[in-house]
Amino acid sequence: ETGVTQTPRHLVMGMTNKKSLKCEQHLGHNAMYWYKQSAKKPLELMFVYSLEERVENNSVPSRFSPECPNSSHLFLHLHTLQPEDSALYLCASSQDRRTSGVYSYNEQFFGPGTRLTVL
Amino acid sequence: KQEVTQIPAALSVPEGENLVLNCSFTDSAIYNLQWFRQDPGKGLTSLLLIQSSQREQTSGRLNASLDKSSGRSTLYIAASQPGDSATYLCAVRGDSSYKLIFGSGTRLLVRP
Numbered sequence: 001e002t003g004v005t006q007t008p009r010h011l012v013m014g015m016t017n018k019k020s021l022k023c024e025q026h027l028g029h030n031a032m033y034w035y036k037q038s039a040k041k042p043l044e045l046m047f048v049y050s051l052e053e054r055v056e057n058n059s060v061p062s063r064f065s066p067e068c069p070n071s072s073h074l075f076l077h078l079h080t081l082q083p084e085d086s087a088l089y090l091c092a093s094s095q096d097r098r099t100s101g102v103y104s105y106n107e108q109f110f111g112p113g114t115r116l117t118v119l
Numbered sequence: 120k121q122e123v124t125q126i127p128a129a130l131s132v133p134e135g136e137n138l139v140l141n142c143s144f145t146d147s148a149i150y151n152l153q154w155f156r157q158d159p160g161k162g163l164t165s166l167l168l169i170q171s172s173q174r175e176q177t178s179g180r181l182n183a184s185l186d187k188s189s190g191r192s193t194l195y196i197a198a199s200q201p202g203d204s205a206t207y208l209c210a211v212r213g214d215s216s217y218k219l220i221f222g223s224g225t226r227l228l229v230r231p
Contacts, residue, residue: 090162
């Protein structure tokens with residue numbers, strides 16, 4: 001067990017549904033990430049919350065909305081998705097540091113993923 | 120723009136063989152490089168992390184090397200076992216960047 005959990009593990013939804021993916025990390029980290037893994041494509045970063053800053057990948061459609069209420073929990077809210085959004089959604093966390101304006105990024109630990117199917 | 124390439128895309132070897140997986144990246148200004156393992160339908164397991172100032176890291180039967188100037192990393196697996204069968208992913212992090220750029224992975228099958 002990696003210390004990063006994700007629920008649900010599998011999700012099937014229609015295009016008009018609204019659902020949320022949840023990620024929780026038990027590692028005491030201060031940064032959390034959402035990645036998308038589609039068939040035959042490299043892993044793509046979607047969103048990151050690091051050191052209380054949210055950094056957004058500009059290519060992510062607005063039908064994906066992240067929420068990070070605290071350093072241990074991360075959500076991905078989904079609405080009006082398309083079939084091409086079907087993928088494995090992975091959450092990760094890391095312990096990042098900022099000293100005198102210089103960032104130090106450390107190893108990322110991943111959860112087991114949520115397999116999403118959009119009908 | 121950083122691009123990460125992994126060759127070969129797939130590899131099948133008999134049990135006990137030593138093997139090398141390759142990763143190349145186009146921008147040598149990296150912060151660190153991380154190797155992962157992914158079993159089918161599962162998340163990623165971190166294997167080794169190499170900081171930009173390091174040349175190699177070892178963990179058990181795994182050894183990863185880094186040559187920043189040539190934009191290359193290799194993952195060496197000694198005495199391969201069927202349990203090593205998985206997809207191996209390489210990812211690089213740029214200087215002062217939160218972003219990991221992943222390769223497409225090498226799918227490894229170790230035959231008993």
